[in-house]
Amino acid sequence: MINIEKVKEFEEYRGFYDGFYIQKVKNKTNLTSDDEWHLMGQLLQDLQLLKKGLLSKEYSECLENSLKNNFANQESIDYFQDLANKKS
Numbered sequence: 001m002i003n004i005e006k007v008k009e010f011e012e013y014r015g016f017y018d019g020f021y022i023q024k025v026k027n028k029t030n031l032t033s034d035d036e037w038h039l040m041g042q043l044l045q046d047l048q049l050l051k052k053g054l055l056s057k058e059y060s061e062c063l064e065n066s067l068k069n070n071f072a073n074q075e076s077i078d079y080f081q082d083l084a085n086k087k088s
Contacts, residue, residue, distance in 0.1 A: 002040065003072040006032040007080045010040045017041075039070060040080070047084035 009032050013020040017037060024030035032040075046063050049055050055063065071077045 001072040002032075002036050002070055002076060002080075004076045004079050006036060007040070007076055007083065010037065011083055015041055015044060036070075043067065043070075043080070044084050044087065047081060048087060051085065 009020070009024070009030070013023070020030070020032075020037065024032075025034070043063070043066060046055065046059075050060055050063060067077050067080070071080065
């Protein structure tokens with residue numbers, strides 16, 4: 001599950017996997033798994049498309065379910081959504 005600490009780790013590297021890998025994964029100090037990292041990258045893009053009104057209703061509902069199913073709590077979702085709003 002993605003918690004707020006993992007979102008902050010993602011934010012620290014601004015979503016750039018290469019820096020994250022070199023600094024954290026290689027040294028085995030990462031909190032976030034590779035799968036979680038890539039999922040956050042995809043969800044971030046989807047949230048930005050949603051904000052621009054470029055997603056269908058069905059896909060928007062899938063996105064909402066994906067957030068609920070992959071994040072530990074609403075606080076983590078809110079923090080992640082704030083991050084997506086800053087990026088767009």
